Amino acid sequence: MPSNPRGWRRSGPSAGPAPNPLPRLLAPLAAPAEIVLSHAARRLARRRPDVFERLGEARTAVFLIVPDESPFAFRLEPDGPRARVLILPRERTGLCTTRIAGRLADLLALFDGSLDADAAFFARRVRVEGDTAALTALHNALEAAELELVDLAPLPEALRRPALAAWRTLKRVHAAVRPAAGAV
Amino acid sequence: MVELVCPAGSPAMLRAAVEAGADSVYCGLRDATNARNFPGLNFSPKELAESVEWAHARGAKVLVAVNTFARPGEIQLWRDAVDVVADCGAYAMICADLAVLAYARERHPGLRLHLSVQAAAGTPEALAFYAREYGVKRVVLPRVLTVEEIRGLADGAPVETEAFVYGGLCVMAEGRCALSSYAAGRSPNVAGVCSPPEAVTFSEEGGVLTTRLGGFALDRFEDGARAGYPTLCKGRFRAADELAYLFEDPVSLNAMGLLAGLREAGVTAVKVEGRQRGKAYVARVAGAFRKALDALERGEDAAPYERLLTDLAEGGRETTGAYKRGWR
Amino acid sequence: MSRISLALGPLLFHWPADKAADFYAAVADEAPVERVYLGEAVCGRRLPRMRKTFEAAAERLARAGKEVVWTSLPMPATPGERRVQEGVLRNGDSLVEINDVSALMQMTPDRPFVAGPLLNIYNEAAAAELKARGCVRLCGNVELSLEALGAIHRGCPDLEIELFAFGRLPLALAGRCHHARLHNLHKDSCQFVCERDTDGLAVDTLEGRPFLALNGVQVMSHGVQLAAPPVEDFRKAGIVALRLSPQDLDMAEVARGFRDYCDGRLEGAALRARLEALNPPGEFVDGYPRGLAGWRSGAET
Numbered sequence: 001m002p003s004n005p006r007g008w009r010r011s012g013p014s015a016g017p018a019p020n021p022l023p024r025l026l027a028p029l030a031a032p033a034e035i036v037l038s039h040a041a042r043r044l045a046r047r048r049p050d051v052f053e054r055l056g057e058a059r060t061a062v063f064l065i066v067p068d069e070s071p072f073a074f075r076l077e078p079d080g081p082r083a084r085v086l087i088l089p090r091e092r093t094g095l096c097t098t099r100i101a102g103r104l105a106d107l108l109a110l111f112d113g114s115l116d117a118d119a120a121f122f123a124r125r126v127r128v129e130g131d132t133a134a135l136t137a138l139h140n141a142l143e144a145a146e147l148e149l150v151d152l153a154p155l156p157e158a159l160r161r162p163a164l165a166a167w168r169t170l171k172r173v174h175a176a177v178r179p180a181a182g183a184v
Numbered sequence: 185m186v187e188l189v190c191p192a193g194s195p196a197m198l199r200a201a202v203e204a205g206a207d208s209v210y211c212g213l214r215d216a217t218n219a220r221n222f223p224g225l226n227f228s229p230k231e232l233a234e235s236v237e238w239a240h241a242r243g244a245k246v247l248v249a250v251n252t253f254a255r256p257g258e259i260q261l262w263r264d265a266v267d268v269v270a271d272c273g274a275y276a277m278i279c280a281d282l283a284v285l286a287y288a289r290e291r292h293p294g295l296r297l298h299l300s301v302q303a304a305a306g307t308p309e310a311l312a313f314y315a316r317e318y319g320v321k322r323v324v325l326p327r328v329l330t331v332e333e334i335r336g337l338a339d340g341a342p343v344e345t346e347a348f349v350y351g352g353l354c355v356m357a358e359g360r361c362a363l364s365s366y367a368a369g370r371s372p373n374v375a376g377v378c379s380p381p382e383a384v385t386f387s388e389e390g391g392v393l394t395t396r397l398g399g400f401a402l403d404r405f406e407d408g409a410r411a412g413y414p415t416l417c418k419g420r421f422r423a424a425d426e427l428a429y430l431f432e433d434p435v436s437l438n439a440m441g442l443l444a445g446l447r448e449a450g451v452t453a454v455k456v457e458g459r460q461r462g463k464a465y466v467a468r469v470a471g472a473f474r475k476a477l478d479a480l481e482r483g484e485d486a487a488p489y490e491r492l493l494t495d496l497a498e499g500g501r502e503t504t505g506a507y508k509r510g511w512r
Numbered sequence: 513m514s515r516i517s518l519a520l521g522p523l524l525f526h527w528p529a530d531k532a533a534d535f536y537a538a539v540a541d542e543a544p545v546e547r548v549y550l551g552e553a554v555c556g557r558r559l560p561r562m563r564k565t566f567e568a569a570a571e572r573l574a575r576a577g578k579e580v581v582w583t584s585l586p587m588p589a590t591p592g593e594r595r596v597q598e599g600v601l602r603n604g605d606s607l608v609e610i611n612d613v614s615a616l617m618q619m620t621p622d623r624p625f626v627a628g629p630l631l632n633i634y635n636e637a638a639a640a641e642l643k644a645r646g647c648v649r650l651c652g653n654v655e656l657s658l659e660a661l662g663a664i665h666r667g668c669p670d671l672e673i674e675l676f677a678f679g680r681l682p683l684a685l686a687g688r689c690h691h692a693r694l695h696n697l698h699k700d701s702c703q704f705v706c707e708r709d710t711d712g713l714a715v716d717t718l719e720g721r722p723f724l725a726l727n728g729v730q731v732m733s734h735g736v737q738l739a740a741p742p743v744e745d746f747r748k749a750g751i752v753a754l755r756l757s758p759q760d761l762d763m764a765e766v767a768r769g770f771r772d773y774c775d776g777r778l779e780g781a782a783l784r785a786r787l788e789a790l791n792p793p794g795e796f797v798d799g800y801p802r803g804l805a806g807w808r809s810g811a812e813t
Binding site for chain 2: 586587588589594612613614615616617618630632633634635636637638640641642653654655656660661663664666667681683684685686687688690693694713714715716717718719720721723724726731733799800804805806807
């Protein structure tokens with residue numbers, strides 16, 4: 001758990017630290033995805049220190065990204081070189097600073113800027129709860145950064161295949177668990 | 185030729201604005217010295233210097249806002265900001281506080297001074313005061329004036345004038361509004377934020393979204409209804425047994441249709457609000473106003489370009505604000 | 513230890529002429545205030561209606577030994593208002609209070625003036641700029657905490673500082689009149705509907721929580737400021753006078769309460785109780801003097 005020197009408010013359905021409470025069956029499949037995403041976040045922190053500088057106090061915040069169609073949620077802790085991403089079942093996500101929910105396609109489009117965040121929020125396509133200041137910092141930092149999805153996964157060739165395989169497996173498991181969820 | 189002044193919340197946004205046709209861009213430092221002090225927004229001194237160089241190489245001017253009012257006992261932060269602006273080679277500094285103006289006049293007499301809308305200078309006497317005492321060269325006019333009133337001010341004024349034409353509308357006299365600090369402890373005047381994000385909460389229950397500032401409910405949106413950021417003056421309140429948008433509907437300013445009138449009234453520059461709105465926003469707005477202004481220069485109508493921007497408006501609706509008298 | 517003086521702020525609401533006349537007669541006869549600010553500090557349209565009443569009140573107050581200070585408009589909008597403003601400020605016989613930067617063009621260093629709470633003076637350097645132009649007293653902007661006022665005092669020690677200690681807080685001014693708009697009227701033909709709300713018109717949130725108050729073009733707090741920290745805190749902040757802003761209740765009693773309080777005859781809680789008994793139009797607040805959001809109250813548990 002990263003330290004929380006600024007005392008960011010945390011809220012959520014369950015108290016306590018965020019463990020990795022995926023069912024034993026799924027845990028080995030989620031782990032590679034987590035490693036890949038966390039690695040990418042830390043790589044970004046090294047390549048683009050300006051983005052993390054912009055985050056300011058929000059570096060110690062915890063963002064929960066919850067795609068509507070997915071039984072999983074992504075827990076992002078952007079704390080620079082200690083940045084990590086955890087994948088958790090949506091019911092057991094632990095405390096967070098800010099929770100962002102919406103259709104996965106919209107969340108991804110938000111990230112690369114092809115969907116205007118204000119428009120998405122006002123049109124209620126994306127729903128936000130919790131600390132708005134932290135989210136504002138994340139939004140403004142990403143906005144200024146001119147990142148694309150590929151920046152989040154700029155992996156050496158050796159890691160790309162396993163990463164893609166892990167992602168495909170996750171999707172298959174998701175489809176098995178929630179067959180009526182629709183396309184991801 | 186009327187100057188088009190566009191917002192820049194980041195170096196990326198600055199580039200987008202200039203590339204889309206802005207003549208000038210305005211920005212701020214990443215602290216309380218400017219009135220858009222949102223987390224993650226604005227420029228470091230290094231980014232500012234680099235952006236000034238980039239913009240000047242393309243013939244665009246950079247204006248830097250140090251337009252909040254300094255905190256007592258902490259004036260050094262504002263003086264440092266003035267020094268940064270003077271050093272980076274920006275075209276002008278936009279300010280409002282007498283303390284900032286006095287320091288600039290004393291320490292950096294060559295620094296061009298523009299008066300922010302936060303100074304609420306809306307009479308010939310006010311304009312004359314700032315011009316005479318501090319050598320202010322341009323005044324950004326309060327958004328509560330009509331086009332006729334602007335014409336009256338611009339005519340024979342000792343300073344250039346700049347008028348807002350697009351973006352978020354401030355209903356109250358800017359720089360003199362304490363609504364935000366009453367509810368949430370921070371206002372644009374000293375802290376540089378209105379309806380600060382840390383005091384905002386959104387709560388959803390049974391499909392109904394309630395927005396609050398400092399615990400005070402500001403609006404409520406039924407399932408799927410298009411929501412808005414809980415800016416205080418845009419809220420819905422109860423008075424005399426009526427629940428209504430007492431101060432202003434959550435709409436945006438779009439005075440493109442009045443560009444010709446403003447041009448005739450003698451304004452030097454037109455300004456787009458929205459440093460916090462992002463690159464895509466500024467590219468579209470700058471592009472549309474560039475086309476409109478160029479059309480006016482050619483003696484054509486700007487009307488065809490008005491509808492280019494409607495979907496960007498908050499609440500999905502627009503207004504010409506105070507510019508036409510009927511608004512009062 | 514120097515005595516903290518009391519000042520009656522300008523009447524911010526639009527009262528019928530006879531009500532205002534009676535009010536000032538009572539102030540002249542009964543209120544232990546040293547200074548009274550008179551005149552219109554909100555809306556230029558009210559001026560012509562009130563001029564005679566204010567002038568008569570000025571005479572009555574002067575006879576009773578009160579110092580009269582003429583206030584002026586915060587946002588003179590029309591050429592007519594600017595002319596009247598100029599007339600008010602040309603008054604050589606007494607101190608004037610300015611509430612708008614445009615008035616500064618008329619001020620010269622030999623012409624002392626009071627800087628009103630509606631000006632954007634937030635720090636000692638800005639205060640010094642005004643002092644150099646003849647300002648002798650600053651009534652701090654309501655957003656300024658006691659601590660902030662203290663810093664201004666230390667940075668600009670010869671400037672008198674007055675604190676807005678009682679009354680609904682002036683929070684914002686608009687170009688359009690929202691009060692008139694509520695009655696489906698336009699500012700230019702408002703029929704002076706603001707006259708109906710002698711303490712301003714209460715504005716609640718959609719959840720029914722009291723929040724603000726409408727007073728013509730001005731938006732005020734619903735809460736009534738009551739700044740009653742230990743009196744020593746006033747002195748530390750360099751405050752020499754307390755401004756009591758008139759509400760529709762026994763202001764002479766308010767002044768007596770503050771007089772007893774400043775002289776050490778009354779504790780804060782007792783002052784509160786005494787003023788509560790006068791039926792104020794809103795809950796007591798003191799967030800601003802304590803450096804917090806304006807609606808906060810020290811009496812919260």
